[in-house]
Amino acid sequence: MSAPSGPLMPHLIALPVLLPLVAAALLLLIHESRHRVKAAVGIAATIGNLVVATTLLVIVNAGGGPVAIGIYLPSNWAAPFGIVLAVDRVTSLMLVLTGVVSVAAALFSAGRWHRAGVHYHTLFQIQLVGVNGAFLTGDLFNLFVFFEVMLAASYGLLLHGSGTLRVRAGLKYIAFNLLASSLLLVGIAILYGVTGTLNFADIAQKIPQIPPSDRGLLHAGAAILGVAVLAKAAMWPLNFWLAAAYSAAAAPVAAVFVILTKVGVYTMLRLWTLLLSTEPGASVPFGSDALIVGGLATLFFGAIGMLASQQLRRVAGYSMIISSGTSLAVIGVGDETLIGAALFYLVGSTLASCALYLLAELIERSRAIDAAPPIREHESDRLPFRLETRDRFAEGADDEGRPGTAIPAATSFLGLSFVACALMIAGLPPLSGFVAKFAMLGALLDPATGSPTTYVAMAAMRTTLLVSLLASGLLSTIALTRAGLRHFWAPHERAPPRLRLVECAPVAALLMICASLAVYADPALRYSREAAQGLVDPARYIDSVMSATVVPAPSASRIPTSAAR
C-alpha cells in the first residue's frame, strides 16, 4: 500500500487544473470569428482533460491498499504550510465524471451554441479549472478560490446567449451565489480562528485538541460553512433559484452546471467525513440529523417540483435536485456501504441529468421548429453537418399493406434516449439507476452495515430514507412518463426534427456510459465502495497529506556550470 506511482505521477495531479487554464489562455488569443478553431481547441482540451482524469483514476486505483492517495505540493512546502492537491479514489472518480460531462457538453455546443456569444470556450475551460481545482484541493481557502473561479465562469456561461430571461435568472443566481460566498468566507474564517490552520488534514488533526469551550464556535463555523456549501449542492431551502437559472441557461451550459451541484455534494462529503468524524465524545458527526432531514426535504421538493413542471428542462432541473437530495441524506446517514452506493448513484444520475438537459434542448427545438430560431446567428454561418433525416421514410413501413407512418429515425432516437434517461432517473431496470438504487436500499435494509453511529433515532431516519427513496422513484416515474406522453405520443402534425450528428453523439455516448455502468456494475460498485472506505476512515488521508515529503532543492554540486564560474 504504497503511494500511487507512475512516470508522471506527482505532476499529473496538477494537470487537471493546469491543462484547462492553458487552454483558456490559448483560446483568448484566437479571434472570435474563427469558431472552428476555437471549438477544436476547446474540445481537444476537454478530451485531454478526460484522458488525464482517467489516467489518474487508473493510477490511484492501481496504487492498491484500502486507501490510495496521491499528493502534490504545488509550491513545494510541507503540508500544513504550503498548499496541497490531493487525489484519492473519490476525487479521481469525480474528475472523470467532470471530464465525461464536459466533453459531452463541449461537443454538443459545437453544434450551434458556441456561436451565440463571445468567449464561450474560454469560459468553459475556466469553469473546468474551478471544478477540477475544487475537487483536488486540500485546504479550505483554495476551496474558496476555486469555488469563485468556478462561479465567476458560471456567471458568464449562464448569461451566454443573452436574452431577458437569462439576464433575469442570472441576476438572482449571481446575487445568491455572492451571498453564499460571503458565508463560505465567514465559515472559513471561524474555522481558522478556532483551529489555526486551513489544511483539511491539519484541521482534522487539531479538532480533537480543541477545548470544550471552543466547541460551540467550531460547530458554528462548520454550520456556516455547511450552509454555504449546501447552497451550491442545492439543498432544499437554498435551491429556489436553481431550476429557474438552469432552465434559462443554454443546454450545454446547463449540462455542465449539473456538475456544479455535485461539487457541493463532494465538498460536503469530504469536509464532513474528514473534519467532523475525528471529534471525540460525539456518537454521530455534528449536523448529520440536519443533513438527513434537509436531504429528505430536498428529495421531496425535487419530486414534487418534477411532478408540477411542464417544461422538459425544468424536469431535468428537478431530477438533479432529487439526485442531490438523495446524496445529501445518505451522507448524513454516513454508512460505508451506503456512501459507496451513493457514489455510484451520483455518477449515474449526473450523467442522466446531463443527457436529459441536452435532450430537452433537442426535443424542444424540434417542437418549436416553426418558431423563430432561439439564438441569433451570424448570417455568414451555414449550419454545418446537418443530419438530414428522411421525411417520413417508407422503409419497412407496412409489410401487411397497412398504411401507416413509420417513425422517423430522429424521432425514434429522441424517444429512445428519453426513455433511457427516464429509466436512469427513476431508477427502474435495466439501466444503472436501478442498480444504484438497489444497492442503496440494500445498504439501508442491512443492519449489519451499521457503523457504531447506529442509534434509535438513526434507525427511524433510515426507514424514512428508504420509504422516501421509493416514493421519489414513483413520483419521478409518473412525472417523466407524463412528459414522455406529451412530447412523443401526442399526435403532432409536423415535420420530423432535424438533428445533427455532433449533437446526437454526446447524448448517445452519455447514455451508453449509463448502460455500461449497469453491465459493469460489479467493478464500478466495488470501486465506489473502496472510495467510500477511504472517506469513512480518514486517518490514511490525514497521514498521507501530513507526511508528504518536499522535493529537495537542487544542491550546488548538481548545478556545475553556473556555480563553478
Added chain:
Amino acid sequence: MALAIGVLTSCGVWLVLRPRTFQVLMGLALLAYGVNLFIFSMGSLSVGAEPIIRAGVPPDLLHYTDPLPQALVLTAIVISFATTALFLVVLLASRGLTDSDHVDGEEERP
C-alpha cells in the same frame, strides 16, 4: 471592531433584501466589507506588530501578527470586488433589457 462588522453586516443584509437591484448591489458590497473585516479579526488583531520574524524575538503570536489572514483577506477583497463589478454589469444589462430596476425585472402590482 466587532461593532463595525456588526453594523456593516446588518446594513448589508437589510439592503440585500430590498427589491431594487442597486440596493442589492450596495448590500453585497457592504457584506463583503464586513466579511473581510471579520476574516482580518479572526487572526488575533494586534496593534504595532508585524508579520516578519526578527532575530532575537521569540516567534509567537504575542510578538507578531498572524500573516495568513492578511493574505486571505487580500484574496477575498480581490475576488469580492471582481464579482461585485460583474454583478453591476448584469444589473445594467437587466435594467436595459427590462426597463426596470426591480430584482424580478418587473414592477410589483399595487
